[in-house]
Amino acid sequence: MAAVNPDLQSERDGATFDTNKLTFLLDGGEGMTERRREVEAEALADPEVTGGPHYHFMSRPEQYSDAVRKAVHYMKQAKTGKFDNPADAHWYRNTLWPNEMAPIGLHTTMFLPTLENNSSPEQKEKWAPLAKDFKIIGTYSQTEMGHGTNLKALETTATYEPELEQFILHSPTLSSIKWWPGGLGKTSNFAVVMASMIIKGKNYGMHPFIVQLRSLEDHTVITGIEVGDIGPKFGFNTIDNGYLKFDHVRIPRENLLMKNAVVEPDGTYVRIAKNEKAAYSTMIFVRAMIVLEVATRGLAQACTIAVRYSCVRRQSELVPGGPEPKVLDFQTQQYKLLPVLASCYAYWFSGLFIRMTYFQINYEIQQGNIDLLPELHAVSSGLKAFTSYGSMAGIEQCRLACGGHGFSQASGLPKIYTTMTAGCTYEGENSVLYLQMARYLMKSFLQAEKGETTTNSVAYLSKKNLDKCVLGATLSPDTIIAAYEHRAARLVRKAGLRVNALEAAGKPYHEAWNLTSVQFTKAAEAHCHYFVVLKFADTLEEMEDEAEIHNVLLQLFQLYACYGITNYAADFTEDGFMSQEQLDMVRLRVLDLMADIRPNAVALVDSFDYPDHILGSVLGRYDGNVYENLYKWAKDSPLNKTEVHDSYYKYLQPMITGKSNL
Ligand SMILES: CC/C=C\C/C=C\C/C=C\C/C=C\C/C=C\C/C=C/C(=O)SCCNC(=O)CCNC(=O)[C@H](O)C(C)(C)COP(=O)(O)OP(=O)(O)OC[C@H]1O[C@@H](n2cnc3c(N)ncnc32)[C@H](O)[C@@H]1OP(=O)(O)O
Numbered sequence: 001m002a003a004v005n006p007d008l009q010s011e012r013d014g015a016t017f018d019t020n021k022l023t024f025l026l027d028g029g030e031g032m033t034e035r036r037r038e039v040e041a042e043a044l045a046d047p048e049v050t051g052g053p054h055y056h057f058m059s060r061p062e063q064y065s066d067a068v069r070k071a072v073h074y075m076k077q078a079k080t081g082k083f084d085n086p087a088d089a090h091w092y093r094n095t096l097w098p099n100e101m102a103p104i105g106l107h108t109t110m111f112l113p114t115l116e117n118n119s120s121p122e123q124k125e126k127w128a129p130l131a132k133d134f135k136i137i138g139t140y141s142q143t144e145m146g147h148g149t150n151l152k153a154l155e156t157t158a159t160y161e162p163e164l165e166q167f168i169l170h171s172p173t174l175s176s177i178k179w180w181p182g183g184l185g186k187t188s189n190f191a192v193v194m195a196s197m198i199i200k201g202k203n204y205g206m207h208p209f210i211v212q213l214r215s216l217e218d219h220t221v222i223t224g225i226e227v228g229d230i231g232p233k234f235g236f237n238t239i240d241n242g243y244l245k246f247d248h249v250r251i252p253r254e255n256l257l258m259k260n261a262v263v264e265p266d267g268t269y270v271r272i273a274k275n276e277k278a279a280y281s282t283m284i285f286v287r288a289m290i291v292l293e294v295a296t297r298g299l300a301q302a303c304t305i306a307v308r309y310s311c312v313r314r315q316s317e318l319v320p321g322g323p324e325p326k327v328l329d330f331q332t333q334q335y336k337l338l339p340v341l342a343s344c345y346a347y348w349f350s351g352l353f354i355r356m357t358y359f360q361i362n363y364e365i366q367q368g369n370i371d372l373l374p375e376l377h378a379v380s381s382g383l384k385a386f387t388s389y390g391s392m393a394g395i396e397q398c399r400l401a402c403g404g405h406g407f408s409q410a411s412g413l414p415k416i417y418t419t420m421t422a423g424c425t426y427e428g429e430n431s432v433l434y435l436q437m438a439r440y441l442m443k444s445f446l447q448a449e450k451g452e453t454t455t456n457s458v459a460y461l462s463k464k465n466l467d468k469c470v471l472g473a474t475l476s477p478d479t480i481i482a483a484y485e486h487r488a489a490r491l492v493r494k495a496g497l498r499v500n501a502l503e504a505a506g507k508p509y510h511e512a513w514n515l516t517s518v519q520f521t522k523a524a525e526a527h528c529h530y531f532v533v534l535k536f537a538d539t540l541e542e543m544e545d546e547a548e549i550h551n552v553l554l555q556l557f558q559l560y561a562c563y564g565i566t567n568y569a570a571d572f573t574e575d576g577f578m579s580q581e582q583l584d585m586v587r588l589r590v591l592d593l594m595a596d597i598r599p600n601a602v603a604l605v606d607s608f609d610y611p612d613h614i615l616g617s618v619l620g621r622y623d624g625n626v627y628e629n630l631y632k633w634a635k636d637s638p639l640n641k642t643e644v645h646d647s648y649y650k651y652l653q654p655m656i657t658g659k660s661n662l
Pocket residue numbers: 086087090105109140142143148149150151152182277280281283284286289290293294373374377425426427428429432436439440
């Protein structure tokens with residue numbers, strides 16, 4: 001391995017804590033870190049994983065094809081049984097497709113979970129082993145050209161025919177064509193298709209059906225089906241997001257996944273699930289996972305790149321006539337990066353929380369107890385929106401902080417950005433998800449108004465909140481939490497009262513709701529912000545005695561919270577809750593905290609523990625040897641394969657010389 005750039009080594013030497021120990025905390029324990037590192041090391045030693053053509057120097061069809069090569073490699077590994085632990089499989093995939101979407105990504109994240117959670121026991125026994133062993137490859141096909149958000153308006157129909165005990169799948173309009181499902185265009189031979197179920201003329205709404213799309217022999221398309229790729233996108237170019245059109249395709253009755261609702265042979269519909277949104281369960285799962293696995297990890301990688309590079313990059317002067325400083329020593333550069341780094345830690349702890357909560361509540365739901373479903377739906381929706389937007393903005397900030405080189409694909413940042421920003425849209429567009437959380441907040445507000453006690457994430461709504469902020473120079477977690485509680489409670493209440501007032505003035509509820517929806521999305525955002533602050537504080541409280549790590553995490557917590565207050569100053573001050581003096585103090589504390597955190601900045605990103613291969617960045621290399629590798633990167637560019645490019649002979653030569661050698 002090449003010697004580490006001394007500018008980066010000095011940062012590591014000056015850190016006040018052991019990065020390894022912080023990594024253990026982030027991974028959820030030393031054993032988890034060890035296992036992750038083992039899986040990554042095995043993958044990194046495999047030329048099928050790290051070899052192959054350079055991602056950025058391939059065309060899109062080549063990128064897709066290479067991703068399929070990797071998919072086959074992954075499936076062969078998985079078939080040996082070595083990934084029985086889902087986390088192992090996850091680490092392996094992350095190393096195989098760094099910041100890319102695998103053509104079989106939907107198979108593992110949505111197709112298989114839907115089969116497992118929406119099938120009857122017999123169906124599960126039939127389909128899940130086939131999917132687990134990759135004998136069939138599937139996707140989750142819900143969105144249509146005309147509707148992604150409004151699931152009640154999906155137009156694909158599954159009409160039951162009792163005589164033959166079959167459903168007939170049909171796409172009656174142009175806008176009903178399934179559009180966007182990942183891996184649908186070219187890779188999958190099966191899909192879970194969400195379609196409106198019609199029995200004897202009655203529409204029972206969206207239900208999941210398992211449908212074969214292509215032959216298992218030669219991959220040709222099943223009669224009556226038209227399927228293909230939707231073309232190049234802003235990112236996600238290794239995956240074949242697809243379209244799918246049905247022309248009266250017949251499937252057996254048993255292909256309705258019947259855990260939540262059964263259709264008997266004569267067409268009798270029997271609902272089993274207690275909640276009518278049971279068919280939406282896979283979306284909750286993925287939203288809960290996005291917080292850590294997509295939003296936070298994308299941001300953590302971007303922070304790693306930008307912070308390391310900012311300690312390698314020297315520019316301008318700090319001391320007149322002095323040597324060029326590391327750019328991270330400029331206060332403005334710290335202001336660009338350190339609050340983003342603090343938010344990454346904040347999201348991480350919320351991500352761990354919602355992942356664990358998802359599995360706990362889902363277990364209860366599987367046992368038939370759906371009491372906590374509304375809470376899970378609201379929190380997973382809100383956190384998905386809050387963290388994906390924050391990460392998207394943070395990644396862009398990291399890119400800008402890298403100056404010109406941030407604009408090059410060599411930085412790795414454009415790829416991280418385009419992959420991550422999709423998470424603001426898929427699995428529920430962010431505003432739409434904030435409005436789902438807002439419905440929950442409105443209900444909770446009404447409960448609180450009636451004097452009832454609200455619980456879980458909205459417990460603060462029925463508490464007596466402080467009228468005056470007691471935040472002082474010590475910035476204790478409790479006073480910070482109280483400030484965020486006050487802001488969220490006030491914004492929720494204000495929006496709720498306006499809905500009531502508009503209704504009292506004669507507006508129908510739906511109109512009152514729409515007229516308050518901007519206020520409500522801001523209230524939902526404030527609620528999520530409070531929740532993320534709270535989970536960060538909980539993590540600090542629960543930490544075992546690792547004083548050095550506790551100190552630096554406390555600084556990050558305070559920075560995250562103070563920066564949030566300065567960014568949303570009006571929310572905290574306009575009702576007189578926080579005084580101008582307190583706000584001024586908070587603003588100055590942001591600057592002081594940045595100075596406190598600065599010496600640990602590199603150690604804090606090293607603790608995310610990303611191998612260079614996953615970062616895919618010349619700027620963010622662990623060894624900090626940026627310039628020689630930027631030069632190498634340019635030399636490898638396909639345009640430099642020949643001294644004179646073909647385009648010269650085709651276009652420039654005739655113009656410049658009046659002749660052509662072609
Ligand atoms: C170790 C780690 C291992 C593994 C890692 C795993 C995963 C990796 C991580 C991530 C994967 C990464 C990448 C995947 C990439 C891309 C995949 C993308 C896939 C997709 O996009 S699939 C399509 C997703 N589509 C949507 O999300 C659609 C959004 N729309 C909706 O959800 C609904 O239409 C909407 C907006 C909620 C409204 O629905 P509807 O009109 O039917 O309902 P109402 O508004 O009338 O509400 C009625 C009532 O129902 C409640 N409700 C709504 N949704 C749910 C739900 N899901 N569950 C429970 N309850 C729900 C709603 O709140 C109302 O309640 P109320 O009346 O207020 O009480």
